[in-house]
Amino acid sequence: MPEHVDAGTPDPAAPKERRKLFAALRWTAAVLVFAAVGTGVAYGISRAERTHVPGLSTLGDGRWTYPTLSRPALPVGAPLAKGPDNRPGTHYVPLTGLLLPAPEGARPDDAVKPDKDGSVSVDAFLAEYAPDRRAKLKEYLEYEGLRQLTGRGWTTADGTRTHAYLLRFHAEGFVDAFAGCSTNMQLAGAPVLEMDLSWRDVVSKQEQGAKRPEGVSLFKEPGPANGDEQTKLGCIEAGDVLSVIIQTRKGEVATVPFHQTVILQSQLLS
Template identity: 65%
Template sequence: MAAAEASAEASPWAAPPAPPKDRRALRAALRWTAAVAVFAAVGAGVAYGITVPERTDVPGLSTEGDGRWTFPKLSQPALPAGAPLPQGPDNKDGTHYAQLTGLLLPAPRGAGADDAVKADKDGAVPVDSFLEEYAPEAREKLKTSLEWDGLRQIVGRGWTMPDGTRTHVYLLRFHSSGFVDAFKGCDANAQLNGVSALDLDDVWSKAKGTQMNSTALDFPGAAYFDGTDLSVYQEMKPVTGEEQTKVGCLRTGDVLGMVIQSRKGEVAPVPFHQTVILQSQLLS
């Protein structure tokens, strides 16, 4: 990531245009809204019942100094002529026709490049390089799965923040959504390199659970947020080594998004959840 791009002066919260309002698109938007509500509760320490923001608004946050990063303005890449949106009524499988690298979340202001993500000049990541994120004993089985289960392309981006937080973001495009669901490399059982074991992210889960059960709940669509499209995990304590790792798994149509964040001591919840939500928004 070039320094100029990482330090771009722009609002970090500008959202891409809303897709057509068919029922499936509405359900996806509601799941995103619920995720935003969780982030608002975690990041700002406000009451858990909040009013739904517009998709172009700040995701429920106004408090400065809560640890959020500043990202460049988000925008989705142009579609090929005549291609439908991922959530369009004429796109039943949620296929992403846009250039995959254009859907990658850009690095935030102040970030430096992390060369551990071995992407070429076009953002493409070889399968073997991606599999370095996993324990050596898990790689062969995952490679076979990717070869047989419809993988088309992997793109990635990595950055490091001044506090030592390292973020790796990958997008895996498959031939259909069924292959995305079949891939077992992004769940609680994933064997990541140098990570003891994964469990549900306790901060995210607590905020989501409180939001779902709150009598003050005042945003629509909470019942649609079942965690199957966006799952968030953390390394169980005691961690292996000095760093903790957290993982976000985003399944949307034919694309699997994977956010891996590591930091000495503990991964801060706010920028991690922020990164996961914004990457999810770009894929919606």
């Protein structure tokens, strides 16, 4: 059964718990394992059991239960995205294999409809943004280096809707220039965004020596739009790939599963 926060319950990420979040989630996705497979190299990420996660009790803390994560096989001779011999951070594996799967117990969200090969159209992706912002974003994506776009959507038992996208560009410079991840951007149904300061607090208070996720920017609505739903936006810049994660929930989007989703997607792209 998935672990979730019931609608209407307080946000589980109290300040004193946020200091432990990174230490816990580092073990949620756990250790990279390398093994030769056929003509390539496969590498996976395995989970630790809840009772083996340091810093947290076995009581529900709001995290979702994800399946064991694994990346597709690397072509022969291809470097890791963040390997020392791959300074541009190019990903040499299929983009669909790097997209975070839905957590256990979640149901598909038909608002994100990938093709049989996993591709999502530019127009479908841009439907996440306010109508008056789509034309300029589309022009950039079509003429400034977008190579591939994939996505997945799901809804968990607490009513949180997650739309996760990966955009592959010709080079990391195009990722940096994408304007869809900032407080100046308006999402459909979320006209105002601000920085998610709870993320900065988590990063600043994580254990000494812990590896910090790089290229992560998180945003949120100051409150539920029209008193109904709140939306949060997470963006991860990882070499030639940009991750865009949007979560929406009636009332408020819970902090822990939002941060967890971003961290696990970041690890898949590393």
